Amino acid sequence: DQQVKQNSPSLSVQEGRISILNCDYTNSMFDYFLWYKKYPAEGPTFLISISSIKDKNEDGRFTVFLNKSAKHLSLHIVPSQPGDSAVYFCAARRIGSGNTGKLIFGQGTTLQVKP
Amino acid sequence: GAGVSQSPRYKVAKRGQDVALRCDPISGHVSLFWYQQALGQGPEFLTYFQNEAQLDKSGLPSDRFFAERPEGSVSTLKIQRTQQEDSAVYLCASSPGIYEKLFFGSGTQLSVL
Numbered sequence: 001d002q003q004v005k006q007n008s009p010s011l012s013v014q015e016g017r018i019s020i021l022n023c024d025y026t027n028s029m030f031d032y033f034l035w036y037k038k039y040p041a042e043g044p045t046f047l048i049s050i051s052s053i054k055d056k057n058e059d060g061r062f063t064v065f066l067n068k069s070a071k072h073l074s075l076h077i078v079p080s081q082p083g084d085s086a087v088y089f090c091a092a093r094r095i096g097s098g099n100t101g102k103l104i105f106g107q108g109t110t111l112q113v114k115p
Numbered sequence: 116g117a118g119v120s121q122s123p124r125y126k127v128a129k130r131g132q133d134v135a136l137r138c139d140p141i142s143g144h145v146s147l148f149w150y151q152q153a154l155g156q157g158p159e160f161l162t163y164f165q166n167e168a169q170l171d172k173s174g175l176p177s178d179r180f181f182a183e184r185p186e187g188s189v190s191t192l193k194i195q196r197t198q199q200e201d202s203a204v205y206l207c208a209s210s211p212g213i214y215e216k217l218f219f220g221s222g223t224q225l226s227v228l
Contacts, residue, residue, distance in 0.1 A: 004157075006157075009155075032214070034216065036219075041221065042221050043119070043206055043208070043219030043220050043221045043222055044158070044206075044219045045219070046216045046217070046218075049216070089157050089158070091157075093214075095214055100146075100163045100165070100170055100171045100213065101146065101163075101210070101213045101214045101215075102148060102160045102163055102171065103148075103158075103160070103217060104160070105150075105157035105158045105159070106157050107155070107156055107157045108155075108156070108157050
């Protein structure tokens with residue numbers, strides 16, 4: 001049962017353009033969402049997050065949008081740079097009594113930004 | 116240390132061998148997680164420690180998998196009688212508290228032949 005889904009395995013974008021990575025989830029109990037970025041042979045690194053009480057969070061070139069009714073979130077990168085080429089993972093968790101804060105990850109989307 | 120350290124970086128085991136994977140979290144981090152990442156997939160939760168207490172082991176795939184963190188710092192993930200399906204990257208992550216962002220190590224790539 002895949003609770004967090006990233007349906008696009010890969011995305012290719014020209015440098016300077018916008019990259020949009022999508023993520024869907026099925027568990028309505030999730031209330032915190034994160035994006036992680038992973039380069040080859042390295043562990044995932046935190047990129048940006050959003051609480052379920054918000055619908056948008058922005059950090060520099062990165063913006064995450066959350067649509068709770070659709071159980072959908074997206075990561076926008078503007079402008080895209082070649083150094084953004086990596087695998088991007090969407091993750092979700094529940095906050096509350098008895099929960100450990102563990103993250104549930106999607107399958108990942110490989111972004112290639114072409115110079 | 117500066118980050119989460121995992122060793123060995125690569126491990127090749129013959130089917131049936133036991134292996135032990137080590138994780139050195141960031142000093143002072145309370146929470147420690149183990150994840151398994153199969154090729155082309157996202158990390159999947161294995162187990163969680165809060166200090167030395169193992170509070171969640173719901174993701175361990177079988178009783179061949181065992182994890183410990185006896186002094187609340189270094190953790191070891193042990194896999195007994197390894198099988199080919201155990202081949203994956205094993206990631207360790209730590210965080211200062213319970214609901215804070217996770218810092219991941221580079222992982223141990225396990226190949227079972």
